[in-house]
């Protein structure tokens with residue numbers, strides 16, 4: 001179905017940070033399947049792990065144990081603040097799990113009959129019905145009413161507003177460490193510390209959506225590490241499988257309240273997806289990719305800030321963390337920039353009408369960052385300057 005306004009390109013193969021279309025044209029990929037292909041394309045470790053697993057065991061369901069799922073849960077728990085993991089297949093599904101768990105917590109631990117979850121304006125949590133209701137952007141709600149009850153929205157990075165909107169029914173607060181789709185807006189550490197303190201005082205769950213920020217993208221393994229706090233639950237997907245679909249809901253032990261019968265997923269954490277995810281986890285470590293995201297991210301920011309100076313009438317600011325950066329335009333022209341970049345062999349994606357997003361694979365090199373900046377410079381030079389400035 002026509003759910004996406006697609007670009008007129010048919011992509012056929014990829015290697016590292018490049019993809020090729022069916023006419024043999026090469027593109028530098030700064031989209032990475034929307035912050036997903038952390039290892040780039042056709043990384044030998046992922047190719048090897050997935051090929052081996054296809055020949056061994058693809059799927060058995062969660063009626064049985066598999067060692068790969070245990071290994072992945074162990075890696076995630078030893079590398080994060082969580083200890084219990086529920087595996088699923090996407091970011092939206094991970095957030096659905098978090099929402100259900102928050103409701104169970106609200107009802108059984110806090111004794112709230114109809115638990116409510118606070119989320120932020122301009123947030124993005126996915127497209128299934130509860131996840132889209134959690135998403136604080138009315139444009140995604142249009143056509144889908146009645147939405148799921150039990151959600152309310154607060155301005156992001158505004159602690160007083162959040163405190164003012166708490167009610168006796170609030171069971172959880174769900175936030176992104178950096179708002180991605182909403183325009184690459186980094187969360188402020190002081191705000192998150194205040195929210196954490198409030199949650200501790202009131203017994204409210206703090207849930208972080210790390211679907212886009214997780215797995216090293218921001219220059220730390222988890223977005224929350226920039227904020228000086230730990231969440232009670234967090235969700236991941238996207239880069240976890242390096243392009244093979246897998247998501248996870250990660251919980252501190254005392255909040256892992258699901259019991260047999262509460263929640264499930266046929267495909268969730270099957271051997272194929274777990275083999276892919278383990279290859280991603282081990283390669284992040286073996287190749288120092290989290291550090292690479294930090295260093296290459298700093299290089300990207302420096303280059304983008306140079307462009308901001310040069311094209312001041314067009315570019316308002318640069319914001320983000322690590323390899324999750326946004327170039328904020330003064331006018332809603334991100335789609336124009338993305339289109340011109342594509343024509344010049346650079347894949348970019350917008351984050352709302354004014355923001356051009358940069359989320360390249362974490363294996364990106366210094367030369368590829370310079371290459372992307374050079375294309376972007378040409379693209380910006382071709383954009384007519386707004387008359388009002």
Ligand SMILES: Cc1ncc(COP(=O)(O)O)c(C=O)c1O
Nearest residue numbers: 090091092124125126180211212
């Ligand atoms: C922060 C965040 N949460 C959830 C999602 C939804 O993930 P998925 O498309 O895998 O359902 C996204 C996707 O862009 C996201 O950026």
